[in-house]
Amino acid sequence: MTDVLARQDRALTPEETEALLRDRLGDQILSSSTDFATFTVWVAPGGWHAAAQLCRDESLLAYDLFDCLLGVDARDDGFDVVAVLYSTSTGNRICLRTRCEGGRDAPVCPSLTDVYRGADWMERETYDMFGIDFPGHPGLEPRILTVENFEGWPLRKDFHLASRVAKPWPGVNEPAELDDEGNVIEREPEVGGAPGPYDLDKAMAEQARAVNASEEDQEEGEGTGDDAQASGSEQQDEDEAPAPELDQETYDKLIAEGKSERIARSKAKAALIKKQRAGGGDTGGGGSDEGDGGDDQPSAAEKAEARRKEQAEARRKKAEERAAETGQDDDASDEGAPGADDEEEQA
Numbered sequence: 001m002t003d004v005l006a007r008q009d010r011a012l013t014p015e016e017t018e019a020l021l022r023d024r025l026g027d028q029i030l031s032s033s034t035d036f037a038t039f040t041v042w043v044a045p046g047g048w049h050a051a052a053q054l055c056r057d058e059s060l061l062a063y064d065l066f067d068c069l070l071g072v073d074a075r076d077d078g079f080d081v082v083a084v085l086y087s088t089s090t091g092n093r094i095c096l097r098t099r100c101e102g103g104r105d106a107p108v109c110p111s112l113t114d115v116y117r118g119a120d121w122m123e124r125e126t127y128d129m130f131g132i133d134f135p136g137h138p139g140l141e142p143r144i145l146t147v148e149n150f151e152g153w154p155l156r157k158d159f160h161l162a163s164r165v166a167k168p169w170p171g172v173n174e175p176a177e178l179d180d181e182g183n184v185i186e187r188e189p190e191v192g193g194a195p196g197p198y199d200l201d202k203a204m205a206e207q208a209r210a211v212n213a214s215e216e217d218q219e220e221g222e223g224t225g226d227d228a229q230a231s232g233s234e235q236q237d238e239d240e241a242p243a244p245e246l247d248q249e250t251y252d253k254l255i256a257e258g259k260s261e262r263i264a265r266s267k268a269k270a271a272l273i274k275k276q277r278a279g280g281g282d283t284g285g286g287g288s289d290e291g292d293g294g295d296d297q298p299s300a301a302e303k304a305e306a307r308r309k310e311q312a313e314a315r316r317k318k319a320e321e322r323a324a325e326t327g328q329d330d331d332a333s334d335e336g337a338p339g340a341d342d343e344e345e346q347a
Contacts, residue, residue: 011090012060014039020061024054040082040095048081048098049110055085055094056115062087063094066116069123071130073157074099079107079132083119100132104158111136129155160204247272 012020018032021041028047033040043051055063063085072080083096100107111134112119126132127140131153134140142148152159179185246268254264 010060011087011092017041017061017092017094020058021051021054024058025050038095039093040097043096043098045098045101045109048096049112049115051096052083052085052112052115055096061092061094062089063092064088066112066118067093069112069119069126071126071132071155073130073155075157076104078103079130081109081126081132083112085116102133107132109134113137129153131156245272247275 014032014034017039018029018041022029025043025047028044028051030042030044032042041051055061065086065088067084067086069081069083072082074080077099079100081098081100084093085096086093098109100109102108107130109132111123113123113134113136120138121144123134123137124140124144127134128143128145143150146154246265248268250271251264251268254267255261259267
């Protein structure tokens with residue numbers, strides 16, 4: 001490492017770095033800290049851009065590598081923006097941190113894209129997650145981590161996450177914790193445990209259940225409605241033909257099961273049409289074909305057997321015709337081909 005960092009011996013200490021920044025920027029440097037082995041300098045919003053430019057251009061600092069930029073939710077105090085810079089020549093690392101102007105309603109932080117080109121994409125990510133505006137940025141939209149019409153800022157502390165009860169987890173449930181005797185261990189909630197569900201969670205869960213139930217009913221209604229419409233089009237020869245009546249037995253059964261009237265009516269229509277097809281096109285009303293002259297008409301099984309025999313007979317006739325045509329072609333080819341006697345006569 002010492003061979004690569006040619007000017008490591010000239011690297012400034014954190015105290016010297018803070019003194020240099022205060023000498024150049026004055027009151028724009030608010031404070032500094034070295035918590036967790038990270039040298040952090042707090043900068044006023046008005047000196048944010050100048051501090052980043054000084055860190056890059058000052059030969060004693062030479063922070064030529066833009067590491068990353070991120071946002072921090074400070075709750076009631078607003079939002080912070082942190083830029084991490086690194087010097088490839090001295091091996092020093094510095095974190096510049098500032099408190100955005102505008103509070104939680106309209107946080108604003110000057111853009112660093114004209115100082116470090118690498119800040120372009122990361123400022124877009126920070127805007128997408130926290131809603132922090134960066135004046136001077138070439139274009140923060142369209143949003144890159146969420147859909148374009150997404151509402152809200154996902155990494156804000158006040159962004160509401162829908163409770164899992166709104167949509168059940170698709171995997172298997174976690175097994176219960178048992179003791180040595182096989183009894184379920186019930187633990188009391190402690191400080192730091194997951195809170196909730198809140199009243200808003202419960203309200204959103206009820207809303208999600210209502211929406212999901214309405215979508216399921218609509219899908220069932222559309223499926224049966226398409227079958228009834230397709231079957232009805234075959235029964236009606238003209239536009240003014242009357243619509244088929246309901247299968248009352250099926251309708252009453254679905255209503256008793258708790259189905260909606262729309263779904264019961266649609267399925268009852270489909271049931272009636274199927275019975276009419278099985279009964280040879282009987283268009284009479286009622287819930288069943290029994291007692292409406294069904295004894296004089298063949299059953300569905302007899303019709304299927306007759307249809308199968310007709311198809312077999314048609315295939316047999318077609319095979320015979322094909323065999324006959326093949327035999328005629330062979331005779332024609334024998335008659336048209338000259339024999340040895342004909343060749344001698346021609347000679």
